[in-house]
Amino acid sequence: MLTVNKQQMNQGLLVELNGTIEENVHFEQLIGPFEGELTVKCRGITRINSVGVKTWMRYFQNLKMQGKTFRFIECSHPIIEQLNMISNFACGGEVTSILLPFSCLKCQNEFVVNCPTQDLKARGLQVPSVKCEKPECGAQFDDDPDEYLYFLED
Amino acid sequence: MGADKNILLVSDHPDDASFLAEVSQVVNANLKVAPNAKESVDFLASNDCTAVFVDVSKTATLRGFEAEAEKRLGLFSDRLQTNLIHFISDRELSENREVTLSPLFGSFYQRPTAELEQNGQFYGRFVLAGEKKATHELSHFLSPQGKVQKVVLTNTSQKQEAAEAVREYLIAAKIPARISNIITNAVDEILMNAMFDAPCDEFGKTLYSATARDQARPLKEQEQVTMSIGFDGFYVGISVTDGYGSLDRGRLLNHVSANYRDQDYQIRAGQAGAGLGLATIHSGGGSLIYHCEARTKTEATLLYRAYPSYREFKNQFKFFSAKFYV
Numbered sequence: 465m466l467t468v469n470k471q472q473m474n475q476g477l478l479v480e481l482n483g484t485i486e487e488n489v490h491f492e493q494l495i496g497p498f499e500g501e502l503t504v505k506c507r508g509i510t511r512i513n514s515v516g517v518k519t520w521m522r523y524f525q526n527l528k529m530q531g532k533t534f535r536f537i538e539c540s541h542p543i544i545e546q547l548n549m550i551s552n553f554a555c556g557g558e559v560t561s562i563l564l565p566f567s568c569l570k571c572q573n574e575f576v577v578n579c580p581t582q583d584l585k586a587r588g589l590q591v592p593s594v595k596c597e598k599p600e601c602g603a604q605f606d607d608d609p610d611e612y613l614y615f616l617e618d
Numbered sequence: 619m620g621a622d623k624n625i626l627l628v629s630d631h632p633d634d635a636s637f638l639a640e641v642s643q644v645v646n647a648n649l650k651v652a653p654n655a656k657e658s659v660d661f662l663a664s665n666d667c668t669a670v671f672v673d674v675s676k677t678a679t680l681r682g683f684e685a686e687a688e689k690r691l692g693l694f695s696d697r698l699q700t701n702l703i704h705f706i707s708d709r710e711l712s713e714n715r716e717v718t719l720s721p722l723f724g725s726f727y728q729r730p731t732a733e734l735e736q737n738g739q740f741y742g743r744f745v746l747a748g749e750k751k752a753t754h755e756l757s758h759f760l761s762p763q764g765k766v767q768k769v770v771l772t773n774t775s776q777k778q779e780a781a782e783a784v785r786e787y788l789i790a791a792k793i794p795a796r797i798s799n800i801i802t803n804a805v806d807e808i809l810m811n812a813m814f815d816a817p818c819d820e821f822g823k824t825l826y827s828a829t830a831r832d833q834a835r836p837l838k839e840q841e842q843v844t845m846s847i848g849f850d851g852f853y854v855g856i857s858v859t860d861g862y863g864s865l866d867r868g869r870l871l872n873h874v875s876a877n878y879r880d881q882d883y884q885i886r887a888g889q890a891g892a893g894l895g896l897a898t899i900h901s902g903g904g905s906l907i908y909h910c911e912a913r914t915k916t917e918a919t920l921l922y923r924a925y926p927s928y929r930e931f932k933n934q935f936k937f938f939s940a941k942f943y944v
Contacts (some may be wrong), residue, residue, distance in 0.1 A: 465778075486778065487831035488807065510795075511803045514895035515810070515831045521883065541796055542803075547908075552882040565796065567927050574794055583809065606928045613733075614879075 466509075468494045476500030482508030485516035502527065503520035507538040507563060507578075517546055517553070524555035537561045538578050547615040559615070566590060567606040571598050574606070581616055589613045624665050625745075628658040628683060631674035633729060634706055638671060640738025645669070645746050655679070655686040662697050663690055669696070669745050674705045674717050675729075686720060686885035690915035693721050701748065701941045702722040710877045711900060711938055727937035737935040740853075740923075744907070748941065754909045754919050756848045756855040764850025765916050771843045775834035780845055781806040782858065791849050793924050800902045801854065801922055805845070807895030808858045808918040812843040816860035816916060824864070828878045849924070857919040865910040869893075870940055874900050904930050907939040 466489045469480040477498035495502070512520065528535055536543070536556040544562055548555045562584075563576040577594050584591075591609045595601040604614075627638045635651055642649040647668050652658035662670070668684045674680040676687060684693070691698055703724040705715050710728050725744075730737045740759075746760035756766045771780055784805045788798035817825045817840075826835070837843060840861040847856045873893030885896070900906055900915060904922035925931040 484778075488778075511799045511806075513803055513806045513810070514893075514898065517894055529908075535767075542799065545898075545902075548879070549898065550878045550883045565928065567794070567929075569926060572798065604927075604929075607932065608929065611932075 466516065470495070473503070476502055478503045478505060480505040480508065484510055485517075485520060486513040487513070487515040489519055502532060502534040504534060504536050504557075505538050506536055506540050506543045507576075509540050509542055509617065512542045512546060516518075517550070521550075521555055525558060528556045529594060533557075535560050538563055538584060540576070544612060544615070548611065564594070565606045566594055566596075566610075568588040568596060568598075568601050568603040570600060571596060572600045573598075573601070573603070573606065575603070584613060584616060591614060621944070623668045624661075625649050626658060626661055626665075626667045626672070627651045627671045628655065628679075629653075629706060630674055631673065631706075632731070633731075633734060634671065634673060635739040636734045637730065637741070641669075641742040641745055642900060644739055644742025645749070655682040656884075657672065658683065659686045659690045662687070666697070667702060668749060669702050669704055669901060671704045671706055672715070673723075674720075675708045677716055680717060680720060684720060687722070698722065701943070704745075710867040712877045712897070715875045717876070718875045722943065723871060725937060725939035727935070730935040733935070740935070741937065743936070744905075744939070748939075754857075754907050755898075756846055756857055756918060758920070759855050759919075759921055760848045760850040760853055762850075764848045764853070764855075766846050766848035767856075768844060768846045771809070771813070771845065771856045773834060774831075774837065777806065777809045777813060780809060784845075784847060787849075788848060788854065791854075791924070793854070794926065794928065796928050797801065797903075797922075797925070800920075800931075801856070801920070804899040804902055804920050804941050805858070806855050806900055808856075808894065808920065809843065809845065811918070812858050812860040812916070813837065813841075816862040816864055817841050818862055828891050852924060854922045854924055857917055859915055859917045861915055863911045863914040863916050865916045865942075867910075867940060867942055870896070870908060872907070873897060874906070874938060874940075900936075900938055903934060903936065905936045905938065907937075907941070909939075909943075911942045911943045 466483040500534045501513040537560045539562040561578050564579050565576050567574045591605045595603050625642050630653045638649050680935050703722045703723050705717050705726045706729050747754045756783045781802050785798050785802040844859045873896040876897040906919050906921040909917040923934045
């Protein structure tokens with residue numbers, strides 16, 4: 465199930481997607497009409513199945529054909545996975561920021577850090593080192609950096 | 619060893635011999651290593667083999683083996699059933715698509731670079747299960763303490779509920795959320811295939827492949843789908859079985875090895891996920907076994923080693939198998 469929180473911003477509409485994108489999702493109804501730019505916050509997307517991928521691409525390709533501008537922020541792992549797997553998954557939208565996953569086997573903790581893609585590109589796609597609030601934390605980036613950031617390569 | 623079963627390895631890579639030594643021990647078979655196509659086919663011509671492993675990292679080796687086997691045995695010989703053939707490569711399946719076009723393709727794994735003993739024993743259980751031909755059920759892969767639970771789905775609307783139940787089961791088993799979501803997504807895909815792509819009429823024409831996936835439909839008798847799940851503290855296994863056995867080998871191999879990185883994905887009407895689901899499952903981390911008995915059943919089995927971190931999970935040893943029985 466997917467829930468959508470909408471917030472009107474100066475430059476357009478901000479929508480926050482939370483949950484699973486699958487066959488019951490109808491973006492046209494959930495998001496509705498909007499003026500200006502659409503910003504899609506993807507932090508809360510936990511998974512997307514193959515029908516959801518198709519629904520996503522159909523919706524955003526239509527927006528692009530209508531001349532609308534849109535961008536994706538705080539992209540979670542399921543969205544990163546699709547960006548890396550399907551070359552045209554962003555459908556022409558800008559991926560502004562992504563969530564970097566970290567895990568610490570000492571603290572038994574998983575957490576994510578939001579990072580602007582521009583910063584990552586400026587760092588030569590090097591993942592920053594991050595610790596959680598615990599002093600003994602040994603958090604490490606919990607993925608293969610080359611694979612995870614593949615879609616940002618030129 | 620004194621066993622009367624044989625496993626043949628066509629490879630000169632030392633890691634393959636170490637891995638297969640473990641497999642052979644589990645299967646209780648003699649391991650015969652043949653460094654080239656001619657020697658391997660010589661052996662096959664006069665010995666029954668439980669399994670034949672071929673290093674296909676180089677296309678020329680595969681083609682050489684195919685040519686020699688065709689000349690001496692015939693590609694459709696009983697001694698060379700695809701269900702007995704295991705391809706080994708130094709690359710992933712999506713980077714090795716040409717091997718799926720081989721008439722000998724049965725099972726495939728990327729050569730493991732670590733834990734040869736552990737992984738070899740695990741693969742040995744798979745080979746052993748294949749000997750029984752009738753099934754690859756979860757109990758073959760899990761240790762005895764791994765209890766298997768079974769549920770029968772009687773309406774397509776139960777798919778999401780079943781997928782969510784799997785996610786909750788995995789979270790309760792202390793599997794990290796990100797890994798649990800990936801496994802849940804894979805289960806979602808194989809359930810969808812079983813509910814919408816498997817049902818067909820007596821002529822093999824699919825009945826619901828063009829039906830919208832959000833449409834609720836009762837699953838009557840043969841349409842019912844059985845899902846099993848088990849976890850032994852080390853491996854998670856989930857299998858989904860339909861009552862049709864209508865899986866198309868060519869489409870399966872094409873989808874599972876698809877690569878959408880280099881060319882744009884084209885959305886077409888009325889094809890649901892159009893193979894994306896299968897490609898996602900295999901790239902997602904675990905092993906995938908398709909066991910299809912024509913006009914009887916198709917059993918899709920997912921196997922994952924439960925690592926504490928995603929990085930290890932993603933790079934785990936995995937295999938893909940497409941077994942078809944007439």
